[in-house]
Amino acid sequence: MTFTTHITDVPDDQVAITCDNVTISYGSFEAVKSVFLEVPRGKVTAFIGPSGCGKSTVLRCFNRMNDLIPSFSLKGRIIYEGQDLYEPKVDPVEVRRRIGMVFQRPNPFPKSIYENIAFGARINGYSGDMDELVERSLRRAAVWDECKDKLQESGYSLSGGQQQRLCIARTIATQPDVILMDEPCSALDPISTLKVEETMHELKKEFTIVIVTHNMQQAVRVSDMTAFYNAVAVEGGSGKVGYLVEFDETANIFNNPKQQSTQEYVSGRFG
Numbered sequence: 001m002t003f004t005t006h007i008t009d010v011p012d013d014q015v016a017i018t019c020d021n022v023t024i025s026y027g028s029f030e031a032v033k034s035v036f037l038e039v040p041r042g043k044v045t046a047f048i049g050p051s052g053c054g055k056s057t058v059l060r061c062f063n064r065m066n067d068l069i070p071s072f073s074l075k076g077r078i079i080y081e082g083q084d085l086y087e088p089k090v091d092p093v094e095v096r097r098r099i100g101m102v103f104q105r106p107n108p109f110p111k112s113i114y115e116n117i118a119f120g121a122r123i124n125g126y127s128g129d130m131d132e133l134v135e136r137s138l139r140r141a142a143v144w145d146e147c148k149d150k151l152q153e154s155g156y157s158l159s160g161g162q163q164q165r166l167c168i169a170r171t172i173a174t175q176p177d178v179i180l181m182d183e184p185c186s187a188l189d190p191i192s193t194l195k196v197e198e199t200m201h202e203l204k205k206e207f208t209i210v211i212v213t214h215n216m217q218q219a220v221r222v223s224d225m226t227a228f229y230n231a232v233a234v235e236g237g238s239g240k241v242g243y244l245v246e247f248d249e250t251a252n253i254f255n256n257p258k259q260q261s262t263q264e265y266v267s268g269r270f271g
C-alpha cells in the first residue's frame with residue numbers, strides 16, 4: 001500500500017492549517033498515516049469516511065486535544081500561522097483558544113446561559129463589555145432569540161439543538177480563528193441540524209471551519225472542500241490504518257472523484 005501526497009494548490013496566504021506528512025499513533029498502533037493536507041482559510045472543510053479511518057484523530061490534532069491521551073504520539077508537522085503546533089515552546093491552551101472545538105454532544109457548562117459565554121471569555125482575559133460579548137456571540141450562533149429572555153437560566157434548560165448553538169456561541173466568544181466540529185449534529189433532530197448548518201454558513205464568513213460528519217448530505221450542504229479518508233488492513237498487522245484518499249472541492253468529491261474508493265463511498269457502496 002502506498003500513501004499518496006495530497007497537498008492542493010491553495011496559495012500559502014489562504015491556508016489555515018497544513019498537515020505535513022502526519023502519522024498519528026496510539027501506542028504502537030498507527031491510526032492514520034502520512035496525511036498531507038492544506039485546510040483553506042475562510043471555508044468549510046468536511047472530513048468524511050467510514051468509521052475508524054481517523055477523521056476525529058486528525059481533527060483533534062489541530063488543537064492538541066489528543067495531548068490528553070497518554071498513548072498518543074504524532075510524527076510529521078501540523079502548521080498553523082507558520083508555527084509547528086507540536087513544538088515544545090507552543091502553549092496548548094493558547095492553541096485551543098485560537099482553534100476552538102465543538103463536540104458531538106452538546107456540553108454546556110452547568111452554569112447559566114450568560115455564564116456559559118462569559119466564563120471562558122473572562123478566563124481568557126476579556127476585559128470589554130461582557131453583556132455585549134454575550135449578546136454578540138449568541139447572535140452569531142443564531143440562538144439569541146431563544147436565549148435573550150432567559151440568560152440567567154441554566155444552559156441545560158435549552159433543547160439539545162439550542163444547547164449545541166450555545167456551545168458554538170461559547171466557542172466564538174473566545175475569538176478563535178478556526179472552529180473544529182466533531183459530528184456536531186449527530187445528537188440532534190433534523191430541524192436542529194438544519195439550524196446548526198445555517199449557522200455554519202454564517203460563521204464561515206469569519207472563521208475557518210473543519211467538520212467531521214457521517215452525513216454525506218450534510219457535507220454536500222455545508223462544505224466547500226471535502227477530504228475523504230479510508231482505512232486499509234496493514235500487511236502482517238492486526239488493525240487497519242487510516243489514510244487520506246482524496247481532498248478536493250466538495251462538488252468534485254461527490255460528482256467527479258478521482259479515486260474509485262471515493263466514488264464507491266459517496267455512492268453508498270460501502271461504509
Ligand SMILES: Nc1ncnc2c1ncn2[C@@H]1O[C@H](COP(=O)(O)OP(=O)(O)OP(=O)(O)O)[C@@H](O)[C@H]1O
Nearest residue numbers: 026031049050051052053054055056057058069242
Ligand atoms: N484514545 C484512543 N486509544 C486507542 N485507539 C484509539 C483512540 N482513539 C481512536 N483510536 C483508534 O484510532 C482509529 C481512528 O479512530 P477515529 O475515532 O479517529 O476514527 P473516525 O474516522 O473518527 O471514526 P468514527 O467515524 O467512528 O468516529 C480507530 O481504529 C480507533 O479505534
